[in-house]
Amino acid sequence: MLMVTGNNLLWLSLIIFLTINTTTLAQPNFIDYYCDHKVTINTTFERNYKTIFSELPTTNNGFGFFNLSVGTGTNYVSSIALCRGDINPDVCQNCLNDSIVKVQQVCPHKFYTIAYYELCWLYINNFTILGNTNIPFYTYNSVGQNTTNVSLFNGDLRPLLERLQGEAASGGSLKKFATGNATGPDFTTIYALVQCTPDLSSQECSDCVQTLFNQITTLFNGLVGGQIFSHICHMQYDITKFYNDSAFVILPSPSSPSPSTNSSISPVSLPPPGKKKNTARYVIIAIVSVIVIVFITIASCSIFMRSRNNKESPPSQSKPQTSSLINLITFILLLSKDILGAVFALITTEY
Template identity: 40%
Template structure:
């Protein structure tokens, strides 16, 4: 029995190492691995093109507006990608967030040709089809504060007024950035902070339509009447809270 004890003692240490490595891996706020646009194999041309595309996506350090769009390859093996950072995120932080996503997303979605994931500060999408200039509202991610707003009718009206103001500003933004953030006073002197954003490849009308549809999704959802919440879609996103969560 004694001759086996050193081997048995190795297992707890190995187990602890594996747990540490697993828990240290960053977790996405949301992720979608799509199966309906096809899969790829590890040695495929598409996989090689995707690797090249992603490894160079943020290489242009002159981009300081938080939107990256590129493609690589030919015909059915061509890979497309879009990276978007929240409008208040600084360029270096933007690239850092996207680079983390670039590393992790193919691991989380190991053979899907189309995937989307993100954190608070950035979102990455890639596919075997063109993504640029196409309004897309599915899939969507929803998250909400568990606390209810007080005087919900007045709160909802203040939120709607703020949303409409921000949406108008964001939709009329340039082809570099369609983003707006601000605050309003709700009932009982509650301050409501909110932001809206579209991928800047959308037209003003498309951005507005995406945001209006996103806000309408609040009705009847778990977010309605809450002190904070967010909805993230491929082409636009909306978030509000009772405390400030954006830089500018």
């Protein structure tokens, strides 16, 4: 007869908790993030807010830029996301997916949200984001040690950044991104990257990047590496190469504009959130439910049989029987973990 003690039940419950949460808690920490303004529960605004998380990853313009707006008036929610221009499609989608999961953990039900990873960033608000060049704040990250000659280093860095500023600003309406290098003092090589969201005009991109450049001497004066983010532009430099030589082309979905299209990007409108399909989500819920049901069924039957036949079971058989049950359920949990991992991999590929 199989038996489960109270301590074993606690141990097995812990295994279930860890198994189910292993894949959902794997997102890295943001470089920086900010969130504010609570979302009111059970409202149209909340439904629109949740739609952003589920549908934004499907709006790729073909070059790693995502934008989505849902609702009107007081129920309006807007969002954009941008991947760094030198990463491949899989890395881009995974970065955005991680951002969406992580931001809901660190900023639960906050609709004013901006979060930065090294390779992508995400911005959500309740006003139109596209075309809004106001920079409410920026974040920065210093890298490396001090240079031996600050004036010479800055003298070599400035022309490089200005050149990349012009190259990025001259990009089309699908991508504004540039990388390059220059020789610095003491035979060092300075590598740099500049990027803007592609909805900006050439002048808007240039002005945004210039705003970041103006902070370099204050934030990084003498440092051989640094990066500054705003929600519409980004710059980074270092004496260690940190970008790919050739930028990967992210193939657009059938509904996305082709790279030859010169029309400006506009927000993507969606049908009411209640009509969307959440097949992947339902699959996960179903799998987790089956796991829990199997466990509860086995545990309940074991406890019932133990209560009923306690006097008939020799004490010497208790430990082997308990061990058999533990081995059985551990096997089921490990199998379930593999299934969950496969489902999450399928969802990532689908996005």
